[in-house]
Structures are given as C-alpha cells and as structure tokens.
Amino acid sequence: MSIEVTNISKNYGTQKALDNISFSVKKGEIVGFLGPNGAGKSTLMKILTTYISADAGIATVNGFDVNKNQLDVQKSVGYLPEHNPLYLDLYVREYLAFNADVYKVTKSRIDEVITLTGLTPESHKKIGQLSKGYRQRVGLATALLHNPDVLILDEPTTGLDPNQLVEIRDLIKNIGKDKTVFLSTHIMQEVEAICDRVIIINNGKIVTDKKLDNLISADATQIIEVEFDKTVEDILIATIPYIVSYKNTNGSFWELTFFSEKDMRSVVFDFAQANGLRALQLNLKNKNLESIFREMTKN
Known part of the structure; x- marks a missing residue:
C-alpha cells in the first residue's frame, strides 16, 4: 500500500481532531479526502508527512513508519500544504534550485518539473510577480522535484479563478497517471473530475470511504424541487412522510430531501x-x- 493508516487518533487539548481512523490507499489511486472545516483533514496530512505526530495508532507511507522512518517518508512524499510556503523575492528557477539542493537532485530535474507543471512561460520571473495559479504550479513543481511516489495535496486549488482551477486540475490528473495522489479540497466538482475514490471525514471520524461511482450510485439521498400554488408553512412541510430536511428557496419554491430508493415525487x-x-x-x-457530502457531514 502507498498509504496505510491504522487507528490514528490526535487530540489538541480537549478537542479530538482525529478519532481512531483507519484506511489504506493503493499505488496509483487518486483519492479525495473531504470534510468540513475542522474535521481533521489537515491534521492527518501533517501526520502523514511527519510534520506532527499522532497520539495513538500507526501510519505508513510506502511502507515506512511516519514515526520511526521520518526521513524515508519525506523522501517518498511530495507535499503541497494549504498555505503554499514560497520565497516571493526569489526567481522561480532560483527557488527550485534551492530545493533541488535540499533534496540532492540533479539540476536537470528543474527543467523537467518546469515543463511538467507548465511553468516555462513564467520561469524567468520572481515568484512575487506570479499569479496565484502560477504560484500553485511552483508549489507543485517543488513537491515533484525529488520524483516522489506519493503526492499529498492540501487544498491545491484554493483561491484560483475558474481558468486556473481547470489548469491545475488537469495537471493533477496527469500527474496521477504515474503517482498516488491524496488530496484535500472543498470543491466537489474537482473531486468528481479527477478522483477515483472519496473518503469523507466529519468530527474526526470517517463517515464514508468508497469508489466515487459507487458512492453516488449507492446513496439513497433524494432531493426534490417543488413549487406549490400557495405559500406553505414550515410546520406543514415537516409533516410530509419520510422527509429528512427541507428548505424554502423562494416564496412557494421548496427543496425537499428524502432518504429513500423509491421515487418520492408521488409522496409529495x-x-x-x-x-x-x-x-x-x-x-x-x-x-x-x-x-x-452535505447529508453526511450534518451535525
């Protein structure tokens, strides 16, 4: 397995960030790790990349224990944290050369990752002159410098405009042909476009772990949009049989949620x-x- 997580727990004081979670990721998978803010996503990613330690449990990356073999884990992982740490006064090639020295990789690898991440048109500029999208490319190029087997990406498309988002999404999908990718994001369309599998975490616990196609086809959540000819009070809507939740979207328009494999339009x-x-x-x-996601992460 590229990533193996077994009974991992982590507390911050009285707050339980991760509560005895377990899963594994096979080589070559692109897995979306989803959850609301504060669910524990970044905490787990920091554990997998050896930035912090778990309070209990075992985690391995490429067979290396994150506590016992930290250097081997770091060599195996390319990590792009949520807040991409860059030296804005350095030129792109200068920054990549600095990191190449850290990883002890050949300078020829710099040209390879520049080409791979589409940085060529901007590679002569200072990082501070780049757009958000190109700064993310620099972060990805840095994560790829040492040619790791596993990429761990924490919110890789945060703050990007629609064009930049598509470009970075396509780049990640292309990289995922040869590497294991474990990514966190709040953008569901991004997951639907590039991920093979979805793990959803809420309040520190995994609430689902399925192939994307199986998750969507197996889910019995059903949303019905209805317009009535009169205004209807909430208290009356709540009496509809089998209803799970409801929302008044505009005047006499309602969005009704049911949990059933049967078509509930007849009930409405x-x-x-x-x-x-x-x-x-x-x-x-x-x-x-x-x-x-909304149904599974309701508190």
Whole structure:
C-alpha cells in the first residue's frame, strides 16, 4: 500500500481532531479526502508527512513508519500544504534550485518539473510577480522535484479563478497517471473530475470511504424541487412522510430531501392533494457529490 493508516487518533487539548481512523490507499489511486472545516483533514496530512505526530495508532507511507522512518517518508512524499510556503523575492528557477539542493537532485530535474507543471512561460520571473495559479504550479513543481511516489495535496486549488482551477486540475490528473495522489479540497466538482475514490471525514471520524461511482450510485439521498400554488408553512412541510430536511428557496419554491430508493415525487404529490395544494413544478434533482457530502457531514 502507498498509504496505510491504522487507528490514528490526535487530540489538541480537549478537542479530538482525529478519532481512531483507519484506511489504506493503493499505488496509483487518486483519492479525495473531504470534510468540513475542522474535521481533521489537515491534521492527518501533517501526520502523514511527519510534520506532527499522532497520539495513538500507526501510519505508513510506502511502507515506512511516519514515526520511526521520518526521513524515508519525506523522501517518498511530495507535499503541497494549504498555505503554499514560497520565497516571493526569489526567481522561480532560483527557488527550485534551492530545493533541488535540499533534496540532492540533479539540476536537470528543474527543467523537467518546469515543463511538467507548465511553468516555462513564467520561469524567468520572481515568484512575487506570479499569479496565484502560477504560484500553485511552483508549489507543485517543488513537491515533484525529488520524483516522489506519493503526492499529498492540501487544498491545491484554493483561491484560483475558474481558468486556473481547470489548469491545475488537469495537471493533477496527469500527474496521477504515474503517482498516488491524496488530496484535500472543498470543491466537489474537482473531486468528481479527477478522483477515483472519496473518503469523507466529519468530527474526526470517517463517515464514508468508497469508489466515487459507487458512492453516488449507492446513496439513497433524494432531493426534490417543488413549487406549490400557495405559500406553505414550515410546520406543514415537516409533516410530509419520510422527509429528512427541507428548505424554502423562494416564496412557494421548496427543496425537499428524502432518504429513500423509491421515487418520492408521488409522496409529495399526494401531500399536495391532501392539503388542498397544487404542485406546479415537481422535479427530481440529480444526486451529486455535493448533496451527499452535505447529508453526511450534518451535525
């Protein structure tokens, strides 16, 4: 296994950041690690990259124990933290040369990662002159310098505009053809576009770990959008059989959530008939990762 996590726990004072979590990642997988803010994502990534230690449990990267074989782990991992640490006064090539010396890799590798990450047009500039997207490319180039087997990326597309986001997404997907990629993000479309598998964590515990296709097809969450011909009070909406949650989106428009494999539009129609209402629109909203994520991370 590229990554093996067994019964890992981590506390910050009285706060339990990670609560006895376990999973493994095979070589060549691209895994999305999802969760709300404060769920424990960055904490686990810091443990896997040896920045901090767990309070209990065992974690290995490429077979190396993160506590006993820290240097071997660091050689095996390329890490892009959420806040990409860069020296803004250095030129791109100067910064990469500095890191190449740290990793003891040949200078020819600098040209390779510049080409791989699409930095060539900006490689003559100071990092401080680069856009956010190109700064992220510098971070990725640095993470790839020593040609690691595993890439751990914490929010790699935060703050990017739509064009930059697509470029970095495509870059990660291309890199994932040869390496194991473990990434954290809040952008569900990004996960749907590049990940093979999804692990969702909430309050320090894993709430699901499935192949992306299986997660979406197996989830029984159903969202129905309905427009009634009259204003309806919340207290009446709450009486609809099997309803899990509801939201008034605009006047007489409602978004109703059910947990059932049966098409619940008939239930909503019968509810309207029984209460002297007409359903002017009644649409089954397609399930996606975002709706599944919301349901699984409700507190």
